[in-house]
Amino acid sequence: MEVDEAFDVVKEGAESDEGEAEEVPADEKPEIPEGTLPSFPLPVHPDAPSQSTLALQGLDKHIVDADIVHPSTTIPIPEGEGDDGGTRLSEKTRRRLKELGITELFAVQTALIPYLIPESEFERSLYRPFNPPQDVCVSAPTGSGKTLAYVLPILELLQTRVVTRLRALVVLPTRDLVIQVRETFEALNKGRGLKIGSVSGQHSFAHEQSQLVHDKQPHLLGGSSKVDILICTPGRLMDHLLGTPNFSLQHLRFLVVDEADRLLAQSFQDWLSQVLSAIRSPGKPEPPLSTSSASISSIEAFTHPYPDGLSPNNLRLLPVPNIPTFLHEEPESSCQKLLFSATLTRDPGKIAMLELRNPKYVIVQGNVGESKESNALKVMMEKFAMPETLREHMIITDSLKKPLMIFHLVHAHNVTNALVFTKSAESTTRLLRLFQFFEEARIAAAGDASTEPIVAKVYSSDLGNQERRAILEDFKDQKINILICSDLISRGMDISHVSHVVSYDVPVDIRKYVHRVGRTARAGREGDSWTLVEEQEARHFKRMLSAADHLQNVKRERIPENAVDSLMPYYETALEKLRKVYARSQ
Ligand SMILES: Nc1ncnc2c1ncn2[C@@H]1O[C@H](COP(=O)(O)OP(=O)(O)OP(=O)(O)O)[C@@H](O)[C@H]1O
Numbered sequence: 326m327e328v329d330e331a332f333d334v335v336k337e338g339a340e341s342d343e344g345e346a347e348e349v350p351a352d353e354k355p356e357i358p359e360g361t362l363p364s365f366p367l368p369v370h371p372d373a374p375s376q377s378t379l380a381l382q383g384l385d386k387h388i389v390d391a392d393i394v395h396p397s398t399t400i401p402i403p404e405g406e407g408d409d410g411g412t413r414l415s416e417k418t419r420r421r422l423k424e425l426g427i428t429e430l431f432a433v434q435t436a437l438i439p440y441l442i443p444e445s446e447f448e449r450s451l452y453r454p455f456n457p458p459q460d461v462c463v464s465a466p467t468g469s470g471k472t473l474a475y476v477l478p479i480l481e482l483l484q485t486r487v488v489t490r491l492r493a494l495v496v497l498p499t500r501d502l503v504i505q506v507r508e509t510f511e512a513l514n515k516g517r518g519l520k521i522g523s524v525s526g527q528h529s530f531a532h533e534q535s536q537l538v539h540d541k542q543p544h545l546l547g548g549s550s551k552v553d554i555l556i557c558t559p560g561r562l563m564d565h566l567l568g569t570p571n572f573s574l575q576h577l578r579f580l581v582v583d584e585a586d587r588l589l590a591q592s593f594q595d596w597l598s599q600v601l602s603a604i605r606s607p608g609k610p611e612p613p614l615s616t617s618s619a620s621i622s623s624i625e626a627f628t629h630p631y632p633d634g635l636s637p638n639n640l641r642l643l644p645v646p647n648i649p650t651f652l653h654e655e656p657e658s659s660c661q662k663l664l665f666s667a668t669l670t671r672d673p674g675k676i677a678m679l680e681l682r683n684p685k686y687v688i689v690q691g692n693v694g695e696s697k698e699s700n701a702l703k704v705m706m707e708k709f710a711m712p713e714t715l716r717e718h719m720i721i722t723d724s725l726k727k728p729l730m731i732f733h734l735v736h737a738h739n740v741t742n743a744l745v746f747t748k749s750a751e752s753t754t755r756l757l758r759l760f761q762f763f764e765e766a767r768i769a770a771a772g773d774a775s776t777e778p779i780v781a782k783v784y785s786s787d788l789g790n791q792e793r794r795a796i797l798e799d800f801k802d803q804k805i806n807i808l809i810c811s812d813l814i815s816r817g818m819d820i821s822h823v824s825h826v827v828s829y830d831v832p833v834d835i836r837k838y839v840h841r842v843g844r845t846a847r848a849g850r851e852g853d854s855w856t857l858v859e860e861q862e863a864r865h866f867k868r869m870l871s872a873a874d875h876l877q878n879v880k881r882e883r884i885p886e887n888a889v890d891s892l893m894p895y896y897e898t899a900l901e902k903l904r905k906v907y908a909r910s911q
Pocket residue numbers: 426427428429430431434465466467468469470471472473666667816817818819843847848
């Protein structure tokens with residue numbers, strides 16, 4: 326090739342790379358001295374993709390296409406027969422909601438309830454082996470009403486059932502949440518007659534078995550269930566899957582995983598894969614040779630000889646003759662998986678474990694105007710939405726003064742009806758003691774019978790169920806002003822009238838922060854959160870908040886040195902007493 330030709334080839338390449346290179350007139354081509362190589366143009370790099378484009382790589386398309394719902398969206402619930410106002414709720418349910426003081430659907434409910442209660446009777450069917458429903462993942466702030474968003478559709482769809490089968494399974498991470506969600510189901514089931522059960526280890530295994538199944542012998546192919554809806558913790562669910570004859574998940578129409586990110590992070594005897602394999606359509610057995618004697622003998626040889634109410638996707642397990650059709654469609658499980666959390670997991674591997682079917686994502690958050698990609702990114706990058714009625718504060722303090730700060734909050738900022746979170750059971754007990762000694766010293770100094778002490782109690786997993794229930798009742802009745810607790814109740818617990826949340830010890834990650842502060846400002850009520858940050862922790866805490874794009878929402882409060890002077894004498898007395906108690910116990 327001549328040098329000139331080579332030059333032209335290179336130039337053409339450069340043009341097609343950039344797409345907009347101007348043509349150089351022939352007479353302007355640079356003169357190339359004879360015997361020298363042509364100079365090649367420098368390679369042109371395309372612009373580096375932006376950080377957000379990179380973050381979107383490999384992102385689940387379903388998240389990008391999520392339905393974004395603004396937290397202020399509501400739908401009024403009309404009364405009376407006829408018009409359901411777009412809620413798709415029956416007249417009976419609407420009447421019951423009104424009795425409970427619920428007159429409108431909250432944002433997450435406006436998106437979920439009409440979607441999960443399809444208009445067509447056919448799609449409301451409890452069995453949809455050839456037209457299985459779409460799974461749903463929901464990310465909505467704490468206290469936004471996620472529980473009713475699944476309780477109402479489940480009750481509405483199951484109320485058409487004729488025979489009791491286990492059709493809805495709700496999995497929750499703690500026993501307290503099982504009790505709470507069961508109460509919600511029961512409140513709304515009134516007058517409907519669906520059977521609701523729970524297993525969480527609160528009662529003996531044998532007692533739970535007797536509540537779950539009619540018949541432990543023989544093994545029935547369709548199982549036998551005394552309940553339509555079961556609410557459980559994953560550990561106890563596994564015990565029953567493995568140890569309760571006739572306990573079967575083959576009729577499930579709903580599998581709800583509430584606090585999904587927490588449950589996916591815990592393995593509990595590999596509960597998820599066991600549950601998924603129990604609801605999955607089972608493999609096809611060998612077809613019978615013919616419809617005559619061979620099939621009868623294979624029926625006899627069938628391990629469980631008493632088929633009883635198999636679900637449609639399991640029916641083909643029976644060695645009855647196939648009716649040939651030109652369509653070859655495999656029946657699928659009719660189970661619809663519903664995942665909920667205020668801090669939905671960003672780990673695609675964890676989501677993949679769930680084997681979701683064409684999942685629909687619903688995200689409740691303030692910035693509906695943003696692009697779909699940026700909303701998806703927020704979820705993926707753990708920029709969780711918080712309740713709009715929450716005010717957040719932080720106090721950066723010397724670690725020695727931290728206890729003084731909490732007394733200051735209680736007495737100067739009226740921080741009562743409060744949950745106070747600590748990092749461990751030990752620091753919970755220590756703080757309680759200090760609190761009690763402080764109040765004793767304060768009351769003694771006041772010398773006035775009318776001065777009431779602030780009452781604090783510990784709420785922990787070590788307490789028995791009855792005791793915990795009694796404490797919560799007293800807290801609701803304001804006989805207890807402050808509950809000191811660990812992260813045991815930071816998730817999901819719906820304790821009415823918590824007006825303040827104090828993180829006495831900083832939460833270790835943003836999820837813990839979101840769930841702790843979310844115990845207040847629930848259901849549209851106002852609430853305040855306070856985080857006490859020791860000086861050496863301030864950098865980490867601020868970095869954690871800014872990574873979640875949240876630092877600007879947490880107001881730093883500076884407490885002047887002299888603001889706590891009046892509390893100092895009681896604090897010193899309390900400290901002295903505490904020292905003595907710990908010295909004695911060593
Ligand atoms: N439509 C509604 N109208 C009035 N109150 C409601 C409505 N929906 C739910 N609530 C109330 O709001 C409170 C919070 O609801 P819920 O516990 O379901 O929140 P959540 O979104 O599950 O919160 P978390 O993420 O903390 O578990 C409950 O007391 C519930 O009764």
